[in-house]
Amino acid sequence: MIMLLDTLTMAKSLLIGGLCFVTGLGLSYFLWNFALRKKKDTIIKDAEAEGDATKRDRMLQAKEKFLQLKSEHEKYINEKNSKISATENRLNQKEMQLSQKIEEQQRTRNELEAMRENMKTQLSLLDKRSEDLEKLHRQQVEQLETISGLSAEDAKNQLTESLREEAKVQAISYVNEIMAEAKMTANREAKKVVVETIQRVASETAIENSVTVFNIESDEIKGRIIGREGRNIRALEAATGVEIIVDDTPEAIILSAFDPVRREIARLALHLLVTDGRIHPARIEEVVDKVRKQVEEEIVEVGKRTTIDLGIHGLHPDLIRLVGKMKYRSSYGQNLLQHSREVANLCAIMASELGLNAKLAKRAGLLHDIGKVPDDEPELPHAVYGMKLAEKYKEKPEICNAIGAHHDEVEMTSLISPIVQVCDAISGARPGARREVVESYIKRLKDLESLALSYPGVMKTYAIQAGRELRVIVGSEKVSDKEADSLSYEIAKKIQDEMTYPGQIKITVIRETRAVSYAK
Numbered sequence: 001m002i003m004l005l006d007t008l009t010m011a012k013s014l015l016i017g018g019l020c021f022v023t024g025l026g027l028s029y030f031l032w033n034f035a036l037r038k039k040k041d042t043i044i045k046d047a048e049a050e051g052d053a054t055k056r057d058r059m060l061q062a063k064e065k066f067l068q069l070k071s072e073h074e075k076y077i078n079e080k081n082s083k084i085s086a087t088e089n090r091l092n093q094k095e096m097q098l099s100q101k102i103e104e105q106q107r108t109r110n111e112l113e114a115m116r117e118n119m120k121t122q123l124s125l126l127d128k129r130s131e132d133l134e135k136l137h138r139q140q141v142e143q144l145e146t147i148s149g150l151s152a153e154d155a156k157n158q159l160t161e162s163l164r165e166e167a168k169v170q171a172i173s174y175v176n177e178i179m180a181e182a183k184m185t186a187n188r189e190a191k192k193v194v195v196e197t198i199q200r201v202a203s204e205t206a207i208e209n210s211v212t213v214f215n216i217e218s219d220e221i222k223g224r225i226i227g228r229e230g231r232n233i234r235a236l237e238a239a240t241g242v243e244i245i246v247d248d249t250p251e252a253i254i255l256s257a258f259d260p261v262r263r264e265i266a267r268l269a270l271h272l273l274v275t276d277g278r279i280h281p282a283r284i285e286e287v288v289d290k291v292r293k294q295v296e297e298e299i300v301e302v303g304k305r306t307t308i309d310l311g312i313h314g315l316h317p318d319l320i321r322l323v324g325k326m327k328y329r330s331s332y333g334q335n336l337l338q339h340s341r342e343v344a345n346l347c348a349i350m351a352s353e354l355g356l357n358a359k360l361a362k363r364a365g366l367l368h369d370i371g372k373v374p375d376d377e378p379e380l381p382h383a384v385y386g387m388k389l390a391e392k393y394k395e396k397p398e399i400c401n402a403i404g405a406h407h408d409e410v411e412m413t414s415l416i417s418p419i420v421q422v423c424d425a426i427s428g429a430r431p432g433a434r435r436e437v438v439e440s441y442i443k444r445l446k447d448l449e450s451l452a453l454s455y456p457g458v459m460k461t462y463a464i465q466a467g468r469e470l471r472v473i474v475g476s477e478k479v480s481d482k483e484a485d486s487l488s489y490e491i492a493k494k495i496q497d498e499m500t501y502p503g504q505i506k507i508t509v510i511r512e513t514r515a516v517s518y519a520k
Contacts, residue, residue: 169482172489212255212263214270222246222253224279225270235281239288242266260328261299265291299324306337310344312363316393323366325373336373339427340366346423347416356415364402364420367395371403383407447499452491452507457483469506470495476513484509 216222226233226246233244241262245254253270257263268291273279276287300317303324307315315323326337347365352358371378371386378385387404397413402420404410412418448470449461457478462471472491474484488509495505 169486172482172486176485176489212267214253214255214267216251216253216274219251221274225253225274227279227281231281232279232284235284236266236269236288239285240266240269260330261295261325264328265295268295299327302327302337306341306366310341310362310366311359312344312366319367319370319389319393319395322370322373322389326369329373334428336369340369342427343368343420343423346426347419350419350423351416354415354419356419360396360398361416361419363395364399364416365423367399368403368406368420368424381407381409383409444499444501448495448505451494451498455487455491457487467501467505469508472507472509474509474511476511479509479511481511484511 224232225236225244227235233246236242237244240257241259242255242257242265244266245256247254255263255266255270257266265288269284269288272287272291273284276283300321301324303320303322306323307313307320323337323340326340327335329336344362344365348358348362351361367386367390369382369386370389371380371382371384374385374389380388383404383406387400387410390400390403398416401410401413402417405412405417406421406424408421412421445463445467448463448467452458452461452470452472455472457474458472459475460473462473463469464471470491472487474487479487488507491509492505492507495501495507
């Protein structure tokens with residue numbers, strides 16, 4: 001019973017506690033729900049207030065943008081209106097100018113019309129006067145023809161012919177006077193330079209042939225040089241490339257070859273062999289090789305000594321060797337090294353007289369003929385080949401052009417080139433510098449005489465003073481004094497245009513009248 005009461009009490013307590021819990025829970029939910037609704041209303045109000053503020057801001061911005069665009073549009077419209085007004089003003093001005101020009105052209109047209117009418121009137125008067133003058137001229141011509149007994153055409157031809165001959169003679173005299181004056185004035189300084197250059201330079205000229213004579217003490221040595229069955233002389237010819245002529249010439253052996261270096265090697269080798277006395281093929285080859293090396297060393301030494309003597313520095317070793325080889329080469333009997341040294345000195349003096357680079361001119365003068373001493377046999381002219389060699393060894397363009405242009409194979413591009421050409425001609429054409437082949441010399445004199453003999457009225461021609469003067473004898477009845485002057489000028493011009501010759505040629509035309517009678 002007590003336990004039942006305890007149980008009921010406990011159940012009642014639990015029931016009361018449960019009711020209290022449920023009631024508290026409902027109240028909490030109601031309060032939370034109420035807070036949420038209040039918070040929602042607050043958020044909605046805040047959002048509406050923010051939206052209204054944003055709306056007002058957007059409206060204000062839109063209004064400002066509208067006002068700005070309106071202002072810009074009005075400004076643009078005003079600028080357009082200003083430009084249109086300016087354009088209208090310019091068009092109005094142009095229209096006014098065009099109107100003025102049209103008025104001026106109209107006035108000019110009217111004036112031209114008036115001038116045209118006046119010209120027509122004057123032309124009609126001139127035509128009438130021309131007709132009157134033509135009639136008067138015909139009358140005067142008829143009177144002159146009646147008086148002179150010649151027609152107008154015949155008189156005109158005679159007058160034209162006489163005037164032509166007189167003008168021709170006067171023109172030739174005038175040309176001769178102008179040429180003489182030009183030579184006196186234009187060549188004065190050139191003659192001064194050339195004379196001073198020639199006065200300062202003097203050199204000996206070595207005359208070399210294609211053979212060298214080797215002198216021996218007795219003819220017994222000839223047999224030793226020939227050897228048994230000619231083996232020594234054959235070995236010597238094979239080693240040197242020189243033809244050895246052993247004939248009846250007493251105490252002399254002739255060495256023949258177109259290459260002077262080979263002849264010099266053969267001469268020195270023979271000298272050593274004859275001095276030593278041991279002459280056999282093995283010894284010959286040994287001596288020739290030794291002498292060839294000595295000659296090569298001497299060539300280089302000669303080249304170095306030449307450049308030092310002339311004060312030329314910085315030459316390529318191969319060019320120095322080519323300069324040394326010039327010692328053993330001759331051109332028309334003139335030693336090539338002596339000729340090149342002479343040209344170098346002439347170029348330096350002439351360049352200094354003209355205010356140009358003397359060292360550059362001397363260098364070009366020394367190297368101008370290096371194309372004549374090549375190691376191989378080129379097909380190019382020696383001037384062009386020498387220019388190629390200079391370009392190969394990095395010489396200056398002025399020097400290369402002077403080498404290539406000294407015989408006019410290439411165009412001259414610097415002032416050094418004509419100086420080298422002139423000095424080469426001076427060195428080669430001076431008396432005694434070169435010898436000329438007899439056949440070509442005789443042919444040149446005959447051509448000179450034949451050229452003058454081809455002119456009408458020429459009876460005889462004589463080339464004298466080694467071709468430096470040509471005397472032309474004309475018939476006195478065929479050629480007058482004035483025509484003789486013209487003839488000398490024409491012959492000189494034709495010789496200058498058609499012939500090649502050193503220096504200058506004087507043409508003297510001789511016209512004389514002879515009266516011959518015999519006393520019996």
